[in-house]
Amino acid sequence: xxxxxxxxxxxxxxxxxxxxxxxxxxxxxxxxxxxxxxxxxxxxxxxxxxxxxxxxxxxxxxxxxxxxxxxxxxxxxxxxxxxxxxxxxxxxxxxxxxxxxxxxxxxxxxxxxxxxxxxxxxxxxxxxxxxxxxxxxxxxxxxxxxxxxxxxxxxxxxxxxxxxxxxxxxxxxxxxxxxxxxxxxxxxxxxxxxxxxxxxxxxxxxxxxxxxxxxxxxxxxxxxxxxxxxxxxxxxxxxxxxxxxxxxxxxxxxxxxxxxxxxxxxxxxxxxxxxxxxxxxxxxxxxxxxxxxxxxxxxxxxxxxxxxxxxxxxxxxxxxxxxxxxxxxxxxxxxxxxxxxxxxxxxxxxxxxxxxxxxxxxxxxxxxxxxxxxxxxxxxxxxxxxxxxxxxxxxxxxxxxxxxxxxxxxxxx
Amino acid sequence: xxxxxxxxxxxxxxxxxxxxxxxxxxxxxxxxxxxxxxxxxxxxxxxxxxxxxxxxxxxxxxxxxxxxxxxxxxxxxxxxxxxxxxxxxxxxxxxxxxxxxxxxxxxxxxxxxxxxxxxxxxxxxxxxxxxxxxxxxxxxxxxxxxxxxxxxxxxxxxxxxxxxxxxxxxxx
Amino acid sequence: xxxxxxxxxxxxxxxxxxxxxxxxxxxxxxxxxxxxxxxxxxxxxxxxxxxxxxxxxxxxxxxxxxxxxxxxxxxxxxxxxxxxxxxxxxxxxxxxxxxxxxxxxxxxxxxxxxxxxxxxxxxxxxxxxxxxxxxxxxxxxxxxxxxxxxxxxxxxxxxxxxxxxxxxxxxxxxxxxxxxxxxxxxxxxxxxxxxxxxxxxxxxxxxxxxxxxxxxxxxxxxxxxxxxxxxxxxxxxxxxxxxxxxxxxxxxxxxxxxxxxxxxxxxxxxxxxxxxxxxxxxxxxxxxxxxxxxxxxxxxxxxxxxxxxxxxxxxxxxxxxxxxxxxxxxxxxxxxxxxxxxxxxxxxxxxxxxxxxxxxxxxxxxx
Numbered sequence: 001x002x003x004x005x006x007x008x009x010x011x012x013x014x015x016x017x018x019x020x021x022x023x024x025x026x027x028x029x030x031x032x033x034x035x036x037x038x039x040x041x042x043x044x045x046x047x048x049x050x051x052x053x054x055x056x057x058x059x060x061x062x063x064x065x066x067x068x069x070x071x072x073x074x075x076x077x078x079x080x081x082x083x084x085x086x087x088x089x090x091x092x093x094x095x096x097x098x099x100x101x102x103x104x105x106x107x108x109x110x111x112x113x114x115x116x117x118x119x120x121x122x123x124x125x126x127x128x129x130x131x132x133x134x135x136x137x138x139x140x141x142x143x144x145x146x147x148x149x150x151x152x153x154x155x156x157x158x159x160x161x162x163x164x165x166x167x168x169x170x171x172x173x174x175x176x177x178x179x180x181x182x183x184x185x186x187x188x189x190x191x192x193x194x195x196x197x198x199x200x201x202x203x204x205x206x207x208x209x210x211x212x213x214x215x216x217x218x219x220x221x222x223x224x225x226x227x228x229x230x231x232x233x234x235x236x237x238x239x240x241x242x243x244x245x246x247x248x249x250x251x252x253x254x255x256x257x258x259x260x261x262x263x264x265x266x267x268x269x270x271x272x273x274x275x276x277x278x279x280x281x282x283x284x285x286x287x288x289x290x291x292x293x294x295x296x297x298x299x300x301x302x303x304x305x306x307x308x309x310x311x312x313x314x315x316x317x318x319x320x321x322x323x324x325x326x327x328x329x330x331x332x333x334x335x336x337x338x339x340x341x342x343x344x345x346x347x348x349x350x351x352x353x354x355x356x357x358x359x360x361x362x363x364x365x366x367x368x369x370x371x372x373x374x375x376x377x378x379x380x381x382x383x384x385x386x387x388x389x390x391x392x393x394x395x396x397x398x399x400x401x402x403x404x405x406x407x408x409x410x411x412x413x
Numbered sequence: 414x415x416x417x418x419x420x421x422x423x424x425x426x427x428x429x430x431x432x433x434x435x436x437x438x439x440x441x442x443x444x445x446x447x448x449x450x451x452x453x454x455x456x457x458x459x460x461x462x463x464x465x466x467x468x469x470x471x472x473x474x475x476x477x478x479x480x481x482x483x484x485x486x487x488x489x490x491x492x493x494x495x496x497x498x499x500x501x502x503x504x505x506x507x508x509x510x511x512x513x514x515x516x517x518x519x520x521x522x523x524x525x526x527x528x529x530x531x532x533x534x535x536x537x538x539x540x541x542x543x544x545x546x547x548x549x550x551x552x553x554x555x556x557x558x559x560x561x562x563x564x565x566x567x568x569x570x571x572x573x574x575x576x577x578x579x580x581x582x583x584x585x
Numbered sequence: 586x587x588x589x590x591x592x593x594x595x596x597x598x599x600x601x602x603x604x605x606x607x608x609x610x611x612x613x614x615x616x617x618x619x620x621x622x623x624x625x626x627x628x629x630x631x632x633x634x635x636x637x638x639x640x641x642x643x644x645x646x647x648x649x650x651x652x653x654x655x656x657x658x659x660x661x662x663x664x665x666x667x668x669x670x671x672x673x674x675x676x677x678x679x680x681x682x683x684x685x686x687x688x689x690x691x692x693x694x695x696x697x698x699x700x701x702x703x704x705x706x707x708x709x710x711x712x713x714x715x716x717x718x719x720x721x722x723x724x725x726x727x728x729x730x731x732x733x734x735x736x737x738x739x740x741x742x743x744x745x746x747x748x749x750x751x752x753x754x755x756x757x758x759x760x761x762x763x764x765x766x767x768x769x770x771x772x773x774x775x776x777x778x779x780x781x782x783x784x785x786x787x788x789x790x791x792x793x794x795x796x797x798x799x800x801x802x803x804x805x806x807x808x809x810x811x812x813x814x815x816x817x818x819x820x821x822x823x824x825x826x827x828x829x830x831x832x833x834x835x836x837x838x839x840x841x842x843x844x845x846x847x848x849x850x851x852x853x854x855x856x857x858x859x860x861x862x863x864x865x866x867x868x869x870x871x872x873x874x875x876x877x878x879x880x881x882x883x884x885x886x887x888x889x890x891x892x893x894x895x896x897x898x899x900x901x902x903x904x905x906x907x908x909x910x911x912x913x914x915x916x917x918x919x920x921x922x923x924x925x926x927x928x929x930x931x932x933x934x935x936x937x938x939x940x941x942x943x944x945x946x947x948x949x950x951x952x
Contacts, residue, residue: 031427068715106453138549141480148488152460155495159453164595168617168933171499174492181488198549237708237781320781321708323934324617397777398833398842398849401813409794409811411836 012297014130041133045122053268054084056306060313067317088261096257103160110157111255111262117150118269125276126201128286128297139200140192143277144185147232150270151177157263161254169253172324177232179331184228186339190221191281193346204285210360211289215282216368220342220375222282224335226311229274231327234267235312237319238327275308276301283308333386338378345374431472439465456494463487477548592620597937599628605702606947610924610940617932622925626918629951637911642668642878643743645911649898650737652913653949655698658691658728659891661741666822667887667898668743672880679868680745681823686758686861687731687740688823688889689854690724693765695892696847696854697721699944703844704776706941707785713776720768723761730754743878745871758862765855773848786840790927790939793838800923804894804916805850806943809835809843816890827864830857840942847944877906884910893917893944913952917945 017040021033058073058081065072073080098107123133124142136142151174158170191214192198195206207213215222231238255263279285283304286297322330349367352358401408442462446455463486470479511517556564598609607628613621633652637645649660662684669676676684698721701714725735731750732740740747776782792802797810807814815832817825833849835842880902888897894916901910920943928936 030425031430034427068712069719070715103451103453106457136476136480137547138476138480141477141484141549145480145484145488148484151488151492152457155492156457164593168595174495178489178492239708316710317712319709320704320779320785321934322781323785323932325932326784396845397773398835398845400831400849401834402831404813404815404818406813406834407794407811408813408834408836409838411811 012128012130014128014132018130038133041123045133046119049119049122049269049272050265052272053265054088056268056272056309057084057087059310060316063310063313064317067314091261091264092258094257096255096259099162099254101162102254103162106156106160107254108259110153110160111259111266113153114150114157115262115266115269116153117146118266118273121146121273122276124200125273125280126204126285127301129201131298132201135199135201138198140188140198140203140281144181144188147184148177148181150232153266157255163254166253173234176238176324176327179328180228180231180335183224183331183335183339184232186336186343187218187221187225187228188281190218190339190342190346193343193350194218200280200285203281204287207284208287210364212364212368213282213284217364217371218282218342218346219372220338220378221346222278223375224339224342225282226274226278228331228335229278230312230315231331233270233274235271235316237315237321239321271309271312272305275305275312278308279304334382338382341378342374345371428472431468435465435468435472438462439469452498453495456491456498459494460487460491463490475548477552595933597933605941605945606950608940608945608947608950610936612928612933612936614933619928619931619933619936622928622936624921624924626921626947626950629947631952633952634911634913638907638909641876641906642880642908643874643876645908646742647737647739650739651948652915652952653891653893653896653917653946654736655946656691656695656892657736657738658687658740659695659889659896661739662688662823663887663889663891663896664898665741665743666889667885667900668878668880670887671883671885671900671902672743672878674744674872674874676745677869677872678824678866679749680870680872682861682865683746683750683870684741685823685825685828686858686865687728687738687746689857689861690727690758692854692892693851694721694724696851699892700772700776700844700847700851703840703938703941703944704782706938707782709782713772716775717772720761720765727754727758727761730757742871742874744874745869747871749870755862755865758858762855762858762862766852769848769851769855777845777848782844783841785934786844786938786942788837788839789931789935790840790942791838792923792927796923796926797838800919802894802920802923804890804892804920805843805846806894806920808833809846809942810838811836816888816895820888822887822889824861825857828857828860840938843942843944879904879906888914891916893946893949894920913949915949915952917943917947917949918952921945921950 017037021037024036025033061083062072062080073083076082076086098104121143124136124139126132126135154173154177155170158166158168158173161167191203194214194217195203197203197206203214279301285304286301288295288300291300349370353360353363353367399408439462442458442465445458446462449455449458463482467479467482467487470476470482592613592615595612595614596609597612599607609625609628611623611625612619631651633648637648640648646661646664649664650657652660668674697717698714701717704713705711728738728740729735731754732738732748734740792806792810794810794812797807797812802810803814803816811834813832813834816822817830818832830853833846833853835846882902882904884899884901886897886899888895890896895914896916897914899910899912899914900908903909924940924943927939931939
């Protein structure tokens, strides 16, 4: 990576910040650069995420409208671009009703905490080589850890609402989250096996060095992670915990006003987080096969992030919802075995590669093709094994019966 | 950017501030766990205490252990405890006064005295080597090299626990 | 070792996004499994049957609009047939054909709503509903063209229809009927092959045919359970005996089969419309009927195959301009009676889907 490392190089904003912090370190006490970098970095992330939220909320509504053969918001501003701001104002000014018998502290704390884990995840994601808030050596594990903490505020919200529907939503949510943590971790492990490091910038560097994206080397893992990530953030087809047509609004039924706004914000932040993680680990992060020398890396990263979020919007508009036991069965019986087999084969391939000290260019395309074939074969055979191809599940049409009063119940279609 | 307190000693201001804040959070939350009436509140304070412990691990530059602490103790164990709480009937869910106060106090005092004595008498070694740069790698190598037998035995114990749980709740 | 659990009661409705109106279902749950279900209806009771006893027969036609407010044409048709049976009026042929055309368009519009909201309850969150509403909008435009109203049409009158169709109706109707089959194929491709819809609704809410017949269900609910029974074939009215169409029937009695039956009925309705629009004769569309109609003393019951099932009107006349008894046999209300047996043992989302597949409208249930 050829960067100029000058403070005025816009392609990597970390250079300017680094230079400023060095100046601070020279001219002030020792602890000042750290605190300033932490505060400035956090505020920048927050501002970036909120701006993205406003933009993406509008995009989502227009896109959903397109999918549903209708216009999206088109009154507030040209093409309705200020709709998000109108929504934000509405949520801020609406009365935040608190029912009488709720558990006050927990009820009040849950919406605040729900947006925090997604925000914290962004601290380890690199927007460019120098633009990481905390380049932890255990970045990947950090992602998993924060993902596992997301269950707690949701449970708090559901439990403290003193509402049976909310409690049902919260219990469903927690069961779902812990079921999907394991396939998530195993899918991420596939990445770590290849790149031999858990540092996010290291993984991006590996992808840049070997001129490939990990999505080609680990197609099964990226699919598993994307699905598990979609479940973790309660996106349709898996928004069971807030299933609008079933339990009104699940764990956030009793919330209104800005408290509901925080749940909504938390859901979008988590969506960004998953998209950013997939972009970094599987799609090469801020690199684009050399394009990052002209286009700033963070623009490339943001492009990938929004592209993946568009996939989420697409899924939301077109897929129905699964039932909770079907969803958990899917995690334990389908994704978990596939993830385990994927790790096994990934380890085998890396072992072959390292032991025989083969050249990367020769070996990696072979691995890519082998993994792709493996993914397709595994998915098809495992689905057959689990009974998905049974005749009663194949789509049919209704029978046209001529004789009046005939009863054809139980006959083959 | 380096993690605050990556130097082994605690000379710099940042480390000291972090240590005291985290200690207050940990110990305070632990005290609240035993003091609050509501069991769910106790679980939430327990989570806070565990996060404090993870922070303390971070000040010792044990990043892998810190993140694993959050993953397991602040992510999975509270879920376990919450499910257990949900399965108890409503009457048993308050953290109410017990009638075993006197024995409890005596036992707690004994434990405190013992641990305080040990802490004061022990000759705490100064760490002689620098911080690890790759703790994950070191832990991984240790687990699969020197300590592989305890690792495998722990896996078998976990497997036994899972099988036992499934057998217990199976409806036949 | 078994855990001691306590069942709890959950109210689905009356304010709920997917109870199709103000309908309350008290479910007793054990965990997520339903062990008892109790329906509480009456939130939309407007005492139509009593109010109708104070108005003339013609003045009661707007009441029938508001029963199953999603298929007003069919309700009008059933009521007017009952009155004509009571009085002995013969409707001219053009009027009969117009009635059939409007009833079949109404069936397509109603099923568009039913299928769309069923898929919406499976979780697709409006996409199939919005797509099917395109066809429903075009049909409602046709209704507006003819009688000036989209929803509460008040079109079918005693002795015929209220207005003859305007000249722009025929080309628009023929164009719509021509493009409907490919639209239906599009919806079938979108929804039938969808694994998640199949998995959500196969073997869910099964209604065995013995129970269906015993509970007097009708319409797609009865046909989904495998019983071939359609009033248009069993007791033909208007000009259905001159038209050629088939009746779709399911084989497993679950929600998916009821959904399949409705999809196929869309195609059969298009078939009927093609024939009826071609065969539409000239002549008068209706006969003159006095405003304060005094039918002879007696009683009459007329039934049609409404989109939701067998809709019947039972009228008792005592010679005065007002009916003495005006009773509505509403299909939604009767179809709801086996709901408890259908949802026992299911989970709450399955119960919602089962309720959606019965396709009720609260105006009809509560009258």
